[in-house]
Amino acid sequence: MAWGPPPARVVIVGAGQGGFQAAASLRQEKFEGEILLIGAEEGLPYQRPPLSKAYLKSGDAEALNLRPAAFFEKNDVTLRPGTRVTSIDRDAQRVQAGGSEIPYDHLILATGTSNLRPTIEGLDRALDLRTLVDAQRLRVAMEDAERCAVIGGGFIGLEFAAVARGLGRRVIVAEASDRLMARVVSPEMSARFADKHCEIGTELALGRTVTSVSSGGIAFDDGTEMPADLVLLAAGVRPNDDLAREAGLACDNGIVVDATLLTADPAISALGDCAAFPDPRTGRMVRLESVQAATDHARAVARRLVHGTEDPYAAVPWFWSDQADWKLQITGFGRPQDDSVRTENGAILRFDGEVLSAVETVNDAKTHMKSRRLMAAALTDPGAGLVRDRLASVGYDLLAL
Structure with a gap:
């Protein structure tokens, strides 16, 4: 598809990690148009992961803020907190929010998830x-x-x-x-x-x-x-795709997007926890509940809108969870049916058929970072050899590769 000039006005629905990052990345990519960031919650955009950990201990809400209020003024990002978008008019390219109609040239849906x-x-x-x-x-x-x-x-x-x-x-x-x-x-x-x-x-x-x-x-x-x-x-959670569904966009465990995170409507992108996109390794449609994925999605969408790049989103997902004095870190995306091999140092390697699909570690940042580098290289070079036979030949020790 041929891309024209960048849109004059971008409206972002959802002021969580992904929505905030989309606004920030647009400015980092030298986008000169208007940016309107609409969030249903009051206050500044904030980090969610600490809510179940550090915040419960400290109660320091200010420490959660992704950026201070001055950031939005300095970067000319209009933030509308406490405002819920209720509908999308795709023909007129407008959203209904807070009792008013808001026009857009491009709409980014970063609506996240809600509890089951x-x-x-x-x-x-x-x-x-x-x-x-x-x-x-x-x-x-x-x-x-x-x-x-x-x-x-x-x-x-x-x-x-x-x-x-x-x-x-x-x-x-x-x-x-x-x-x-x-x-x-x-x-x-x-x-x-x-x-x-x-x-x-x-x-x-x-x-x-x-x-x-x-x-x-x-x-x-x-x-x-x-x-x-x-x-x-x-x-568990469910994707907040009701707004997209009511607007006639395809939804299947999230808002369906292509490899560039664009919906079937060329004026609407979706990213983060609410988006179902093709896994760059397998091509299967997946939806990731991950700060890293939301951030990387936002950067990819910003590059596409500003520079017209059509490069497919291709990043290895990774996740973490802090429980007591253990940090669980996961590289890749394993499914329940994937095989597992435990290494001598306690890492778990998971296999989708003969191909490495995920690596799980506890308090082992060295192996986690090595797995991220190896799996990222394998995305661009299928000959990188992250297959069962090769890994077995080194005792499944990623640090030996």
Whole structure:
């Protein structure tokens, strides 16, 4: 497709990590047009990962800000916080927000995700941990809570559980799957973290479904109950694609985009947690809940809009989670069915068929960084040889390559 000059006015819906980075990257790429950044939450754009860790301990909200207010004035970015976009008129290229119609030449959807709401009786008694307001409520509730119950054994639930145990609270984590973090890590790493959480005193209820939440705690489908003064819902998220869906854009586990993060509408891009895009290694459609992916997506979209580049997004995803004194780091994107090999230094290598798909490490930054370099090289050079036979020949030691 032939690209014309950069758009005169870019409107960004969503002022999280991806939306903020899109605005910042446009200016870094010398974009001279108007930028309007619209966020549903009040206040400045902020980091979400610390909400389940550092913020619960410190309560320092200002430390979360991605940039001070002066940044937006200096870079001529109009920020409209506390404003919800309710519809998109693609024919007129306008969005409806805050009671007014806002025109755009290009629209970037960075709408993120929201918490899943499973069918559980009394779920409105449970607290969420998605926004700063959620985290503030949780901190207050923790002051008087002696027993905490967590519904969900993913990153957020386990990070909170580790913090709560560190503060002396009794904690139970209820996970419907038979292992922790089942969607994102290998069975071996799940087992390792289960042992860790048991070691620090967290009670785990694996393979058990919560059916109700009451003022006294939670109840399971077998009729047993567990007392709790505080219940946290951390049962996963869903992409915020309703706005795009209502505008007639294709959505399938997120807003469907091509390899350049463009929707079927040439005036609309989508990025970050809400976008379903082709994995550069396999071509499969994926959606990543990752600060790194949101940041890299935003930079790629900014380059395309300013310079007309049509280079496909091609970055190796990586993730992290801090739980107690362990830092879990993951390079790549493994699926539950991928094979696993544990190395002598404790790293887990996962294989999609014969090809390395992901590397999992704990407190091993050296191996993590080496895996990122090797897997990035393999994206541009398929002959780089990250296949099972070659890795087996060096004892699966990435540092030997």
